[in-house]
Amino acid sequence: MYALKTVLLTTMLFGFSLPKATGQQVTSLDWELGYNRDAASEVLNWIPAVVPGAVQLDIARAEKYDTWYYAENWKDYLWMEDAFFTYRASFDRPALKTGERVYFYAGGIDYIFDILLNDESIFHQEGMFTPVKLDLTDRLKSLNEIRIVIHPVPKSRKLPADRSQANQSVKPAVSYGWDWHPRLVPSGIWDECGLITEPAGAIASFDLSYKLSNNLDLADISFRAGGKKICGCRYSWTLQDDTDQVILEKEGVCRNDSIIFNAVLKDPVLWWPHDQGKPALYTSRLRTTDNEGRQIRLHESKVGFRRVRLVMNSQADPDGFPKSRRLPPIQVEINGRRIFCKGTNWVNPEVFPGIITAVRYEELIDRALEANFNMFRIWGGGIVNKESFYDLCDRKGMLVWQEFPLACNNYPDEPHYLEILKQESSSIISRLKKHPCLTLWCGGNELFNSWGGMTDQSLALRLLNSQCLELDPGTPFIPTSPIEGMGHGHYVFRDFDSGEEVFARMNRSRFTAYTEFGMPAPASVAILKTIIPPDELWPPAPGGSWESHHAYKAWVGNTWLNQDMIEDYFGKSATLEELVAHGQLIQGEGYKYIFEEARRQKPYCSMVLNWCYNEPWPTAANNSLVSWPNIPKPGFYQVSKACRPVLASARLQKFTWMPGEKFVTELWMLNDSQQEVKTGKVTASLVTGSLKVFLGTWQYNNLRANANLKGQEFTIDIPDWPAGEFKLLLEAEGKPEWNSEYTLMISQ
Numbered sequence: 001m002y003a004l005k006t007v008l009l010t011t012m013l014f015g016f017s018l019p020k021a022t023g024q025q026v027t028s029l030d031w032e033l034g035y036n037r038d039a040a041s042e043v044l045n046w047i048p049a050v051v052p053g054a055v056q057l058d059i060a061r062a063e064k065y066d067t068w069y070y071a072e073n074w075k076d077y078l079w080m081e082d083a084f085f086t087y088r089a090s091f092d093r094p095a096l097k098t099g100e101r102v103y104f105y106a107g108g109i110d111y112i113f114d115i116l117l118n119d120e121s122i123f124h125q126e127g128m129f130t131p132v133k134l135d136l137t138d139r140l141k142s143l144n145e146i147r148i149v150i151h152p153v154p155k156s157r158k159l160p161a162d163r164s165q166a167n168q169s170v171k172p173a174v175s176y177g178w179d180w181h182p183r184l185v186p187s188g189i190w191d192e193c194g195l196i197t198e199p200a201g202a203i204a205s206f207d208l209s210y211k212l213s214n215n216l217d218l219a220d221i222s223f224r225a226g227g228k229k230i231c232g233c234r235y236s237w238t239l240q241d242d243t244d245q246v247i248l249e250k251e252g253v254c255r256n257d258s259i260i261f262n263a264v265l266k267d268p269v270l271w272w273p274h275d276q277g278k279p280a281l282y283t284s285r286l287r288t289t290d291n292e293g294r295q296i297r298l299h300e301s302k303v304g305f306r307r308v309r310l311v312m313n314s315q316a317d318p319d320g321f322p323k324s325r326r327l328p329p330i331q332v333e334i335n336g337r338r339i340f341c342k343g344t345n346w347v348n349p350e351v352f353p354g355i356i357t358a359v360r361y362e363e364l365i366d367r368a369l370e371a372n373f374n375m376f377r378i379w380g381g382g383i384v385n386k387e388s389f390y391d392l393c394d395r396k397g398m399l400v401w402q403e404f405p406l407a408c409n410n411y412p413d414e415p416h417y418l419e420i421l422k423q424e425s426s427s428i429i430s431r432l433k434k435h436p437c438l439t440l441w442c443g444g445n446e447l448f449n450s451w452g453g454m455t456d457q458s459l460a461l462r463l464l465n466s467q468c469l470e471l472d473p474g475t476p477f478i479p480t481s482p483i484e485g486m487g488h489g490h491y492v493f494r495d496f497d498s499g500e501e502v503f504a505r506m507n508r509s510r511f512t513a514y515t516e517f518g519m520p521a522p523a524s525v526a527i528l529k530t531i532i533p534p535d536e537l538w539p540p541a542p543g544g545s546w547e548s549h550h551a552y553k554a555w556v557g558n559t560w561l562n563q564d565m566i567e568d569y570f571g572k573s574a575t576l577e578e579l580v581a582h583g584q585l586i587q588g589e590g591y592k593y594i595f596e597e598a599r600r601q602k603p604y605c606s607m608v609l610n611w612c613y614n615e616p617w618p619t620a621a622n623n624s625l626v627s628w629p630n631i632p633k634p635g636f637y638q639v640s641k642a643c644r645p646v647l648a649s650a651r652l653q654k655f656t657w658m659p660g661e662k663f664v665t666e667l668w669m670l671n672d673s674q675q676e677v678k679t680g681k682v683t684a685s686l687v688t689g690s691l692k693v694f695l696g697t698w699q700y701n702n703l704r705a706n707a708n709l710k711g712q713e714f715t716i717d718i719p720d721w722p723a724g725e726f727k728l729l730l731e732a733e734g735k736p737e738w739n740s741e742y743t744l745m746i747s748q
Contacts, residue, residue: 169420190353375401
């Protein structure tokens with residue numbers, strides 16, 4: 001044993017290629033779309049195309065298909081999975097200055113495609129997350145035509161027509177059909193696309209990395225950039241704070257077509273998630289100029305200085321042997337501070353990724369902030385989001401758990417698949433690792449479960465781990481969710497077989513993190529009227545539009561509507577409005593209890609993320625908190641209350657009570673804030689209508705910052721009240737914003 005004095009360094013790498021420079025104009029083209037049923041037949045029926053977008057939407061627009069999300073219209077689009085689609089656009093050769101080059105750029109094309117220029121094949125790619133940038137200059141004529149041929153949707157087998165068909169591609173599996181997503185598999189140009197003109201001396205790539213000292217007071221910055229024909233050009237680099245004050249600057253001459261320098265930033269203002277501090281961002285600007293001082297290009301990016309680690313949860317490191325399979329670390333530590341992660345599972349906000357905009361992202365992120373969330377888990381069945389999503393999370397202080405596009409399949413140890421996975425993961429990591437919001441990488445969703453069948457020896461997961469270690473060693477990696485100690489499920493208010501309610505289930509649960517759990521509810525009546533034809537609307541029934549929109553036969557039992565369970569609690573519904581109101585009440589009370597009980601289990605538990613936040617189309621019933629496109633269910637507001645930084649909370653036993661039955665509740669104060677509360681008082685009461693029964697008052701002391709406090713237990717016989725709803729009220733003296741209420745039932 002040697003006694004060594006060491007200094008802990010945290011490394012963040014911001015290396016990525018530059019398909020286009022900051023602010024660089026992509027000249028859009030006027031695209032047309034045609035299709036043919038097989039590769040040998042001629043492309044017919046050229047129609048206008050919207051780029052970015054999806055081939056399905058272009059065809060629907062031109063051929064006047066009915067709205068895809070109404071009734072069962074989505075089935076009319078299924079034939080498009082097996083067709084070839086061709087985009088074409090014509091353009092004149094641009095007028096170029098000396099040394100300038102013309103490139104074709106596409107941020108994302110889905111999924112297997114060929115690119116032809118003037119009938120000459122110039123490029124082939126499989127993969128939708130790797131940008132394309134092709135130098136066309138020496139191939140251009142006066143008038144040119146570019147074509148992109150999209151191959152049919154990749155399928156490992158013809159049948160069954162389900163998510164298992166995606167098990168040999170890096171295309172997101174969700175669109176092959178899920179218990180909340182229709183089988184609609186998008187194709188086409190889904191991100192920015194067009195022509196780019198670049199001068200001689202363009203920067204092609206750069207890496208901005210830093211090492212934070214163990215006490216976080218020094219950032220040792222390394223800058224590496226490379227390009228073509230930049231040798232001899234001058235560069236100047238500045239780092240500016242949020243007031244545009246220059247904090248650091250460097251200048252020099254490019255040598256050997258590269259730029260290399262180091263800098264030290266003292267006392268960096270750290271980036272924090274929004275509920276822990278300020279998400280501070282600096283601006284990095286690199287200017288290159290020619291020998292006469294004329295600017296060639298400006299590259300601008302945001303930098304957030306922070307250290308993120310996954311550490312062992314408190315009380316989760318058992319004594320004894322073996323040590324090789326102890327509970328893995330899942331406690332998030334930001335800048336040396338352990339935080340409790342409250343959040344949700346993010347899914348595609350649209351079935352067709354090409355129509356997702358920055359405005360749409362921001363609306364949903366702002367809604368999540370309203371819910372007091374601080375983390376998104378980007379679920380592995382869906383897409384890796386567009387760049388604007390991560391920019392917004394950086395700016396607004398939202399943590400991002402990022403999964404690779406693998407979910408619920410056994411992905412093979414097969415050379416071609418692994419080659420494409422390496423290409424796609426490299427592009428994903430290189431693009432996202434610069435974002436301070438990025439908290440951890442995850443191989444994918446439910447890969448170790450029986451329906452996944454993978455293990456930590458599966459080559460795909462070993463590859464992803466090695467890719468993350470090589471390209472982004474400062475960000476933690478886990479192979480899948482769940483791993484040992486973490487919980488997925490349950491997804492209903494009451495178990496179908498045992499009858500156990502969410503209250504009892506959560507009270508006996510013990511997980512280091514609850515990273516998926518659901519609580520279904522029907523959509524609002526207003527939404528249902530926009531997706532279910534009038535003759536099917538009432539009463540709901542299996543088959544037809546209700547089933548297509550996931551009210552029946554979506555998962556197990558009568559999910560996701562659960563009409564029988566709702567009516568078992570509340571009696572037969574006389575109207576759709578009554579059924580919806582009761583279903584939404586159950587969702588809100590169930591979700592609220594899970595979030596609060598998970599918080600009560602801190603510090604052993606460090607994370608609670610529900611399934612799911614949003615949805616890509618209007619479902620009739622689902623576990624989402626927010627209906628498409630961004631309409632909160634009542635349960636959203638209950639979860640928002642459960643995630644307040646400080647609140648009075650009650651541990652309960654069940655939902656339905658009988659008159660005369662002994663009612664027991666245990667009071668808690670929950671505190672995820674950095675503020676200490678020295679003393680306070682909470683009063684508990686039962687209320688129905690104008691009747692109120694006082695349970696008692698708890699005088700608490702020393703509610704520490706970022707800690708919970710277990711309080712007094714109260715017991716009372718349920719009064720002889722009529723059947724129906726009653727409430728448990730918790731009132732914090734002088735702090736009404738900490739009050740809580742719980743809706744329960746009396747059954748005669």
